[in-house]
């Protein structure tokens with residue numbers, strides 16, 4: 001089902017906007033992509049994947065039934081996987097299966113989500129991160145070649161957050177050298193895994209390992225759940241889909257139960273801990289939490305995923321705002337483009353800046369992740385707690401911020417933003433899930449808080465702390481930082497806010513203990529503050545990293561690119577300083593006058609960025625196929641597209657709906 005898309009002239013308002021641009025768009029695109037060569041590679045891959053129109057649908061996804069949507073998603077997933085396998089991986093290299101380019105092109109095929117997403121997104125990374133070399137040799141080629149399709153089944157009906165509370169058991173039977181997987185209760189059923197319901201024939205299962213009569217906690221197992229030929233569930237397996245949800249409609253999120261289901265001993269993923277043939281358990285020599293590695297990996301990748309989703313929403317809302325005109329400012333004058341309203345700019349320019357902040361931070365986080373993993377491979381796990389703290393808070397804050405900014409983009413598009421054809425509701429519901437999955441927002445910030453409290457205690461006693469909390473060594477014993485409205489001053493204020501909040505948490509915990517509480521209760525009573533402290537720490541990391549990376553990456557840029565990238569970063573700092581005025585008043589010497597000045601400078605910056613707004617979203621270089629939006633296409637022909645999409649509504653297939661004759665007419669005639 002290929003759809004032909006009419007070619008249209010660019011809307012004159014958008015054409016005028018593009019003439020106003022004063023910087024080199026391609027240079028900015030190169031910065032976002034990570035270099036000119038990366039942009040060229042991305043474009044080449046996008047051409048291969050998208051130019052033949054296989055990604056386009058005749059009938060919009062939203063007009064299909066649940067079953068049709070799933071079947072269409074499978075059809076396209078197979079086409080897409082074939083392109084990835086045969087053409088794209090050749091360019092990126094097999095080892096770069098998680099390349100952001102693959103993720104971007106996948107979005108052109110799936111307005112919602114591919115049922116295969118979790119195969120490449122979590123199943124394959126788990127094989128890579130948790131297998132022995134022998135297991136990798138056995139499973140990875142099959143998985144990359146789509147000979148087997150996998151899911152990641154960790155969460156259960158009764159537990160998601162508290163992994164240690166999972167109930168599925170894997171009991172070793174040394175006589176047969178097998179594990180027996182069992183779901184002892186209804187709450188132990190696996191629940192939520194993407195692709196598990198109808199698509200996957202294998203999955204990674206997290207279960208409590210029992211051997212020689214002892215429980216050794218949760219471990220990972222690879223399990224075949226369906227026959228490779230008939231696709232029927234194997235005896236002892238109960239599997240299905242969990243039912244309609246807010247988004248992820250074509251991901252066939254599934255449930256899974258085991259009735260004493262046997263798997264060979266070799267199916268325990270044994271990179272970090274092992275069970276010998278005789279049942280002897282050998283625990284990980286390095287770190288007990290290395291089995292959580294896939295989650296850390298995905299948390300790291302989610303920061304760039306948030307940048308991508310926000311850049312899509314911002315592109316849609318800004319192009320629409322350049323075309324949409326509303327309200328006479330003065331009698332008989334033309335209605336302005338809504339993008340000219342400073343309130344609209346306030347809603348939207350922060351979205352562009354945040355997409356950059358997340359993109360640059362995500363590259364830095366990815367490099368940090370790679371470096372820590374290289375150390376872990378050499379047996380050094382010293383940096384793991386810091387990586388866990390960092391990836392937890394950046395995942396929490398980036399998903400939460402992206403979600404609220406995407407909602408602002410929808411608000412910025414008025415009623416039309418509510419249309420599914422705008423794609424904003426899809427982007428929103430997709431991102432809404434990210435705040436919960438891979439670790440709920442609050443839960444992850446509390447993980448970071450544990451690390452911060454320890455770091456505070458170290459800094460307080462004069463010891464040096466790890467790099468991302470090094471600011472504690474400077475600020476732990478300072479009451480209030482002196483306000484300074486330069487970028488350095490604002491960054492230092494964010495660090496002072498974080499340090500002040502962490503310090504206050506430590507004092508609260510200590511006071512509560514002094515008044516008779518035990519540590520656990522004192523911690524629990526302080527968790528509202530601890531979440532706020534971890535968020536503040538994350539903001540300090542974000543502003544600092546974004547600024548430093550922006551300076552580093554624009555060193556050899558042309559003058560106007562430097563200026564516009566600088567403006568975006570300053571906008572980001574000012575926006576958050578103004579959002580956090582209460583904290584600034586508490587932890588810095590900022591005065592009312594300073595805040596009024598900051599507000600004025602912020603408003604001037606919105607005006608300065610206005611002429612470049614459309615070109616800044618053009619620099620995200622998102623093809624129309626990826627945007628899927630009646631409001632956001634490059635040509636800006638918003639009204640034509642809205643009308644065209646409306647015609648596709650199944651309700652418009654016939655002039656009179658049969659329900660008229662069945663119900664309305666009898667009602668009108670008093671015959672019902």
Ligand SMILES: CCCCCCCC/C=C\CCC/C=C/C(=O)SCCNC(=O)CCNC(=O)[C@H](O)C(C)(C)COP(=O)(O)OP(=O)(O)OC[C@H]1O[C@@H](n2cnc3c(N)ncnc32)[C@H](O)[C@@H]1OP(=O)(O)O
Nearest residue numbers: 098121154160161162163164289292301388437438439450
């Ligand atoms: C191709 C690329 C594609 C990208 C695609 C992006 C789009 C993807 C589309 C869809 C994907 C949807 C997929 C969704 C999948 C899932 O959701 S999978 C399930 C994820 N589940 C979770 O994240 C659960 C969250 N819970 C936890 O992580 C943990 O339970 C916990 C909250 C961290 C607590 O764990 P636990 O109880 O075991 O630990 P504690 O005893 O409390 O802590 C002991 C110490 O260990 C430290 N710790 C915990 N975790 C880690 C870790 N991962 N690494 C290092 N250290 C860790 C913890 O802080 C304690 O330290 P301390 O004692 O020093 O304080």
Ligand SMILES: Cc1cc2nc3c(=O)[nH]c(=O)nc-3n(C[C@H](O)[C@H](O)[C@H](O)COP(=O)(O)OP(=O)(O)OC[C@H]3O[C@@H](n4cnc5c(N)ncnc54)[C@H](O)[C@@H]3O)c2cc1C
Nearest residue numbers: 152153154155159160161192193194433436437438439442
């Ligand atoms: C779209 C989607 C896809 C998913 N895909 C997968 C998948 O592929 N594989 C998989 O295994 N799982 C998957 N999940 C499950 C997901 O990982 C969990 O839902 C998530 O980790 C949250 O756990 P929970 O549902 O148990 O929430 P709960 O932990 O029950 O959280 C409920 C509330 O309690 C709060 N809370 C919980 N514990 C604490 C605490 N200690 N302190 C303070 N507050 C707390 C939370 O903040 C939250 O507000 C998916 C979920 C979604 C929504």
